[in-house]
Amino acid sequence: MEPTISIESGWKILEDMTINAYQTQQHVLVEILTQNLHTEYLSQFLNGHFDKEHFKTKVPVVDYEDIKPYIQRIANEEPSNIILAETVTALTRSSGTSAGQPKLMPLTDSELDRRTYGRCLISSVINKFVDGLDQGKRMQLLFVRPEIKAPSGLPTRSILTSYLISKNFEKHESSLHTSPIATILCSDSKQSMYCQMLSALLQRNEVVCVGSVFGSTLVQAIRFFEDHWKELCSNIRRGQLSAWISDTGCINSLSMILNKPNPELADLIEDICNAKSWEGIIKKLWPGTKCIDAIVTGSMAQYIPMLEFYCGGLPLVSKYYSSSEGLLGINLKPLSKPCDTCYTLVPSMAYFEFLPVHETNEEERSKKEVIEVVDLVNVKLGQCYELVVTTFIGLYRYKVGDILKVTGYHNNAPQFQFVRRKDAFLSIDSEKTAEDELAEGMLQAKLFVGQFQLQLVDYTSAVDISLIPGHYILFWELKMEGSSKSPELSPSIIEECCYIVEQSLNFVYRASRMGNSIGPLEIRVVKHGTFDALMDFSVSKGSSGSQYKTPRCIKLEEALKILNSRVVGRYFSQQLPGYKTLKWKLNKSM
Template sequence: MLPSYDPNNSEAGMKLLEDLTSNAYQIQQQVLEEILTRNSHTEYLKGFLNGHSDKTLFKEKVPVGNYEDVKPYIERIANGEPSHIISSHQITELLTSSGTSGGQPKMMPSTAEDLDRKTFFYNLLVPVMNKYVEGLDKGKGMYLLFIKPEITTPSGLSARPVLTSYYKSNNFRNRPFNRFNVYTSPDETILCSDSKQSMYCQLLCGLIQRDEVLRVGAVFASALLRALKFLEDFWKELCSNIRSGHVSDWITDPSCRNAVSEILKPNSDLADLMENECSGSSWEGIIKKLWPRTKFIEVIVTGSMAQYIPTLEFYSGGLPLVSTMYASSECYFGINFKPLSKPCDVSYTLLPNMAYFEFLPVERNHTDSEVVRCNGVHEEDRDDHLQVVDLVDVKLGQYYELVVTTFTGLYRYRVGDILMVTGFHNNAPQFRFIHRRNVVLSIDTDKTNEDDLLKAVTQAKVVLEPLGFLLTEYTSYADTRSIPGHYVLFWELKMKGHNNVVEAELDGNIMEECCSRVEEWLDSVYRRCRKKDKSIGPLEIRVVKQGSFDALMDFCVSQGSSVNQYKTPRCIRSEEVINILNSRVVGKFFSQKTPSWEPFTMEIHVV
């Protein structure tokens, strides 16, 4: 299912994409047939199909499921049972998801062939970008790429994030030579396990080679902004290194240090230029100032990353923001065939040979204006009586939840992404990513849903109750104006027997403990981002005066909400609503502790 072609031949790459999208139906049928023929005798499928590989029987008998359905099988493999309980091909590693609602990262099975499929996918991004942006072969990309901690399961399999898996693979290190794959960051700096040393060295290398940089990027918008904040904190030291030609002594990783030292030479002119730009009163347009040949910024700015667009536009100096691809730990899905489109117009064309795709129709409730206006995107969870439809049968303008059957052992698996059909490229539909199902808060790779938030708040308010305080209402939002961003909770409190709470009655230590308690009860992905990655700042609780949530309801009703159907939104995105609550704040408190983090509860050891 992976056609061979020369990745340096953009014309051949575009022709291949045309063939894939023109024959979407036929390829999808071949994909399903191959998956079933290969895996029909696995324990999971045999329980439904009794060893048959008939496609019609597959749709009739195999249920649409979620992670809880396949989790026992994956955990058995992690603990040493053979791969063939879900896959006829050897499971070579487990890919940990970026987010979960179950308190621990999900683990997705992967095979050696799966790495080849990802490499095939990445290679197809090149001809698309070359079609829209000329001269990319005349310079380098300053991409800030990082690895994250990995573990070894009792079976000896590695469990690690999908990008860590790819960057550590021979497929990445021996990637086909083309100028699109030439980065300012040496592989040694990308593979450095110390994120601070990695960040410093990658920025240093990018600055040294500034005249060659044609594109700047990271995987997520949040990661690029974190790098810019790091640059704000360390630019003087970076200037000193460039001026002297000597790497700071605290860079102790030998591979990292050697790789940087090979390209670092004394350059007082560059140091002077950088000092002039970075010491100014404003960093507006700093990317264009430091890397003047940059043609675009490549980061994911769809979904929860859209909240960073205004900040990126401030730093970018008017450069296009490009989201090239749509992928997850489960599978790589689609490519943006119009990469220079505005972030709000980005759509992804699913490549039909990556997996077998199905879709659960999602009914949108357009009458609950308080949900749309105050709580962002919302869908009714009524998919139990709706038919699953195939890739080529989706309808323009309709909303769907993505379901995948992969080559690696996931069968009719609900990814949890809500998509809208925006058009077609040949016979392949194009989708706009709307949001993650049930997720209400996200800063980086964390994904906190309403239930997770409720559980954490419930644990925190226990601290207040013995003191006579009652939490009468709460809501939240992701504050991304600061770097790193952080969760903000609005709490309305009252004292038993009293009608009001004033700032003087709030014990700062107690409220800070509430902040810390919330963080300790959020899932391990959030806690990893706080403790290990430092990509999320301390959680904040803003206590508002009595009647603030009544004012919130009054505003929503004034905008057309039904009083009878109104529910307090647990996450708010409207600036007007945030301003209403901010104007009534009587106390602000931050977590003073870094939450504990352990990647898994099973017996593992960190590599």
């Protein structure tokens, strides 16, 4: 693995791979199969053959439940070679916020190197398009979670934690960040956040990029800053760290940069934060910032308006497409608008296949015909597909659960837009409401409440079938613009939002509502801090704070209890959704 990749060499590597996408994919498949041919899993299907034809006809397309028993066996002390030839050095744990339950995936030393190499390629791309990004430091908020041991003794942790504690991160990236490595490795998320913020403020003139893994984490960081900026200024003014910071690593690392009083800097930050509006505050706090680096596609898209408000016109960059299964794609047009973001799947990272997704009922369709799985170079422009991967970590023809849409090509490699998670949908009757469809309704409702200076902090959804007919529930955390407080609400405004969301949903949903087989949609407004509590709950169950994404559909009973215990108002749609174009009733007053 190359220790660093220049802009020119990184772009040349990507050009070569995308020009020769077909050849690269064939090579990757042969490499994976020959390496793992004699594993217990593959041997039952291939019987010593490693050609593509046998692979396509004999190895089944599977999901996590199919391979879970093999991973559990590894966790319970059986050798790695039941599914892959290479030694498993750790098990990675997904956030569980997409599918509802965390997944365990094998991790090997070479996979960690592969991801590091991918990150180097990503850096070469972003540096090509953003001038001067390599001339300063990144304020990149990163967090680890404590690991637990499987019965086999293998450490179990998030993939990000595995990378952050590795020599790879220390060697290739740690010096590029404003956060001392000890503050990133602090397992107390509050202390870690505070000390990373403080470090970035002390080095404000060196910062050229602000970000986090997901846009949601950056929004959470701004909310945290709203609650702690006065204390941070006090630390800077006195040159002393707050007494409640007890982590030794944080204390020692901050002592190197917080080593004297700096009242001038404290006054400057106070003046910025005391302004009437926090619009553009990121650019004001870190004036050399050239871009915001955070994933804002898929379920993260709802944070775009809030980030745009705070970032002062800086471009929002979603650099890559990654999952628990691997680092899969790179955004080769990083300065494109968030709504136009697409990813080029890197042909060397895995062997990619695609299941066509049709608008007709997928379950009924599967009964009538066999859906052909197509290769990377055979996808069709404009078509949606479910991603299937064969990887170096023992996943063979594995359905990731992501729905992607082909939007174009870079050389001979197709480019994809993330559409939604396949398993994230609401359903009561015969309807299915997908994540992206709900997101569109939410966008319309957010635009509506914005006219009343109301801001949607976060949301999730659930179904309630305890009553007949069942109905959809949206949990909303709202605040007034420019304030972190929960607002006074007019029932008519929130009831109108219920109708706006319903009116944007699919024909089957609206027909079911009109036929009374689905009840009126309900919005339950929750008090300030509820979604932070939901994240804390998820983190307590093993999720990484950096990887956490607010689940858009809640099915876990414990999570629902957290939300319902914080409800401050319940509102129902007062109208039946029809088939006419949506019209807002803007004359309603507070």
